[in-house]
Structures are given as structure tokens and as C-alpha cells.
Amino acid sequence: MKKLTVTICGGGNGAHACAALLALKGHKVNIYTPLQDEVERFLSNNPTLEMDLEVNNQKYENLKLNKVSFNAEEVIPEATIVFVIVPAFAHDNIVENIRKHLSKNTLLVVIPNRGGFEYQAKIKLAATNIVGLQTLPWACRTREFGKSVEVLGTKKSVQSASIPNEISDVYIKQLEELLDIELIMVKNMVTLTLSNVGQIIHPGIMYGLFKNNPYVTYSKDDIPLFYQGVTEDVGRILNNLSDEIVGLATELSRESLVDIDEVPSLHQWLLNSYSHTIQDFTSLDKMFSSNLSYQGLRVPSKEIEAGVYTPDFNYRYVSEDVPYGLLIIKSLAEMLNLETPQIDEVINSLGEWNGDNYMQKLGIIKEFSRHSRLPEFYSFNNIGSIFEI
Ligand code: NAI
Numbered sequence: 001m002k003k004l005t006v007t008i009c010g011g012g013n014g015a016h017a018c019a020a021l022l023a024l025k026g027h028k029v030n031i032y033t034p035l036q037d038e039v040e041r042f043l044s045n046n047p048t049l050e051m052d053l054e055v056n057n058q059k060y061e062n063l064k065l066n067k068v069s070f071n072a073e074e075v076i077p078e079a080t081i082v083f084v085i086v087p088a089f090a091h092d093n094i095v096e097n098i099r100k101h102l103s104k105n106t107l108l109v110v111i112p113n114r115g116g117f118e119y120q121a122k123i124k125l126a127a128t129n130i131v132g133l134q135t136l137p138w139a140c141r142t143r144e145f146g147k148s149v150e151v152l153g154t155k156k157s158v159q160s161a162s163i164p165n166e167i168s169d170v171y172i173k174q175l176e177e178l179l180d181i182e183l184i185m186v187k188n189m190v191t192l193t194l195s196n197v198g199q200i201i202h203p204g205i206m207y208g209l210f211k212n213n214p215y216v217t218y219s220k221d222d223i224p225l226f227y228q229g230v231t232e233d234v235g236r237i238l239n240n241l242s243d244e245i246v247g248l249a250t251e252l253s254r255e256s257l258v259d260i261d262e263v264p265s266l267h268q269w270l271l272n273s274y275s276h277t278i279q280d281f282t283s284l285d286k287m288f289s290s291n292l293s294y295q296g297l298r299v300p301s302k303e304i305e306a307g308v309y310t311p312d313f314n315y316r317y318v319s320e321d322v323p324y325g326l327l328i329i330k331s332l333a334e335m336l337n338l339e340t341p342q343i344d345e346v347i348n349s350l351g352e353w354n355g356d357n358y359m360q361k362l363g364i365i366k367e368f369s370r371h372s373r374l375p376e377f378y379s380f381n382n383i384g385s386i387f388e389i
Pocket of ligand 1: 140
């Protein structure tokens with residue numbers, strides 16, 4: 001493949017992994033983050049810009065990056081492809097900083113897209129070709145900031161969508177080759193907003209496990225298991241959340257706005273993704289608790305005093321998956337006058353527990369909040385306007 005100049009926006013785990021993997025393939029790789037202290041830390045840890053990578057137990061050393069900068073003008077215009085690889089709450093800051101430096105032919109790739117990127121794109125990135133991926137292709141962790149990263153697992157395929165909806169196949173083929181992944185293109189970006197299962201699994205389990213005692217404390221060794229802790233009752237909550245989202249997608253599919261086959265139920269998604277590692281298929285809760293891929297993962301927790309831990313309801317399982325996930329579903333359902341009692345209960349409780357009070361402040365969030373991505377904030381007030389994007 002022709003050697004490309006790419007710029008990766010972000011300085012977290014995913015950005016480290018993408019930078020090292022693309023440098024390994026010989027591309028010219030820049031990193032951009034608007035956070036100046038992050039750039040300074042990167043350069044002081046690694047002044048020669050040579051990264052180490054471990055992937056599939058293979059180790060690679062001295063993978064050379066081109067530039068690391070907090071000045072968008074220095075690294076955005078020259079890129080053929082610009083990747084945005086940050087949690088959704090950072091999208092707005094990145095987009096604001098890079099948009100005037102994107103050239104006409106640059107492809108912007110958002111990984112992961114999360115809910116509602118389509119509204120931000122319509123208002124702030126008009127005329128830019130954009131591809132969004134449902135999730136990060138890799139499970140990855142930065143080992144040493146700016147220097148070393150480990151890719152623990154790689155997905156074979158990932159749902160993706162573009163703006164405009166029909167984008168040149170040349171872009172998609174190029175991306176597949178770059179990322180070594182199959183992109184399953186869906187009808188539109190709203191489909192990604194609907195089919196994001198993280199917005200069901202993460203808030204659903206955080207709520208279900210702690211609905212009787214959100215302020216429980218435990219020692220480090222007793223931090224509860226997250227997926228393996230899914231009980232029959234938590235499984236019922238997850239099923240209800242999934243049913244409400246599939247119900248919304250079904251309504252939209254009647255007008256051919258989405259293709260219902262592209263919005264699988266949680267049960268179907270588990271079968272598609274994990275049938276090789278699930279030991280017990282008899283119920284949704286058992287499919288979680290017996291899934292070997294989820295073994296040992298624990299509830300995100302914070303230490304409130306020496307040795308005493310409690311669930312962290314500000315972790316991205318809530319702070320990303322509610323305002324950039326379930327809350328958007330809630331808004332779309334309201335536009336169609338659909339009731340979502342289970343989604344309401346989950347959002348309401350998690351918002352009370354983390355102090356964000358999403359449900360009580362929904363009207364204000366729609367008008368003013370840049371810390372979520374509700375369609376109304378971008379003046380998309382009805383379903384028709386959303387599908388004109
Ligand atoms: P991370 O937490 O490592 O990313 C943090 C980075 O985001 C920071 O280093 C900074 O560069 C950027 N950032 C944060 N706040 C910012 C702001 N206000 N302005 C500009 N930049 C800001 O996240 P990670 O692990 O790289 O994940 C990225 C996305 O991928 C998230 O949505 C995550 O949920 C998702 N994901 C991650 C997986 C993983 O294995 N790391 C697996 C599946 C999904």
C-alpha cells in the first residue's frame with residue numbers, strides 16, 4: 001500500500017495503539033492533542049519519538065513517529081487521513097480545534113463514533129468526508145505514556161457508517177487495509193447511535209448491580225466482578241433496555257430510515273460476538289456470567305479512604321455511555337412519543353448517584369449542554385431533520 005501521512009488526534013490508549021500500528025506499517029504518523037501538557041509529557045518521556053509495541057505476543061521496538069504537536073495547523077493539513085481516537089466527551093474540543101485545518105480531500109475517521117456524532121458533524125464539519133466506527137478495533141493499554149503500548153486483542157470486523165451515507169469505496173478499502181479490519185458499512189450514522197451495545201451493557205450493569213445500595217463499600221480484594229456478577233435480575237434489566245432500543249429502531253425502520261437487521265438485540269449481539277467463549281446459553285444473564293472473554297473484569301471503583309472502595313459512577317461506563325448513548329436514545333424516543341421506562345429508571349438512578357441528575361435536568365441539557373450530544377442541542381428537534389443529515 002502507498003505510504004500515507006496520517007494524524008491521530010488523542011493521547012490515550014487507543015491513540016497510542018493506532019500510532020504504533022500505523023508506524024509499524026511504515027506510514028508517516030503524527031499525533032495531535034490540544035492538551036499542551038500531554039504533548040510536553042510525551043516529548044519528555046520520548047524525545048526521539050520511537051515507540052514500542054506488543055501485539056499478539058510479538059514485540060516491536062523503535063517505531064518512529066513523525067511529529068507530536070498541540071498545534072493543529074502543524075499536523076492536520078498535511079494528513080490524508082485524520083483519526084479521532086478519544087472518549088466521546090473530548091470530541092467537541094478536538095473538532096473545534098482541527099476543523100479549519102482539514103483540507104477538502106482529507107478523510108476524518110472517528111473511532112469510536114459513539115452516539116450522536118452525526119449532529120456535531122452536520123453543524124461543525126460540513127463538506128468533510130467522515131467515517132465512524134462503532135468501537136475501537138483493539139483492546140489496548142498504554143504501558144508507558146508516549147513510549148510503549150500493548151494490544152491485547154483485535155476485532156475481525158466492526159460496524160461503520162459514513163457521512164455522506166454513500167462514500168467512495170476507495171476510502172473504505174484503504175481504511176480496511178490500514179487497520180487490518182473488515183468494516184461492515186450500515187445505512188447511516190443514526191444506525192451506529194442505535195446499535196451501540198456499550199450503552200446497554202455498561203449503564204445497565206452499573207445500575208443493576210447497585211440499585212439496592214449504590215453507596216456500598218468493599219476492600220480492594222472484594223471489588224465485585226462486573227460481567228460475571230450479572231444476576232437474573234440484572235439480565236432482565238439488560239433485556240428490557242435492549243427491547244426498548246430495538247423497539248425504537250423498529251419504528252424508524254417502518255419509514256425505511258434504518259434497517260432493523262443492522263440493530264441487533266443484545267442477545268443476538270452476544271451470539272454474533274462471543275458464541276465461541278460463552279459456556280452457558282440458557283439465559284442472557286448466564287451468557288454474561290459464563291463468558292470466558294469477560295472473566296475477572298471488575299466493577300470500576302474508586303478509593304474513598306485508605307483501602308476502602310466504592311463503585312465509581314463517574315467512570316466512562318456512565319459518564320460516556322449515558323450522555324453519549326442512552327440519553328440520546330431517550331431523546332429520539334421522545335420525538336416518536338415512545339415510552340422507555342427501563343431507560344428512564346437507569347438514567348435517573350445513575351444521574352442521582354453521580355450528581356449529574358440527567359433526567360431532572362433533561363430540558364436544560366437539551367438547550368445548553370456541551371457535555372452530551374443531544375440532537376436538540378444542535379437544533380435537530382424532530383426525526384425528519386435527523387435523517388436529512
Ligand atoms: P483514554 O481514556 O485512554 O483517552 C484519554 C485521552 O483522551 C487523553 O489522553 C486525551 O488525549 C484525550 N482527552 C481527554 N479529555 C480531553 C479533552 N477535554 N480534550 C481533548 N482531548 C481529551 O481512552 P482510550 O482507552 O484511548 O479509549 C478511547 C475510546 O475508545 C473511548 O471511547 C473508549 O470507551 C473506547 N474503547 C477503548 C478500548 C480500549 O481497550 N482502550 C476498548 C473499546 C473501546
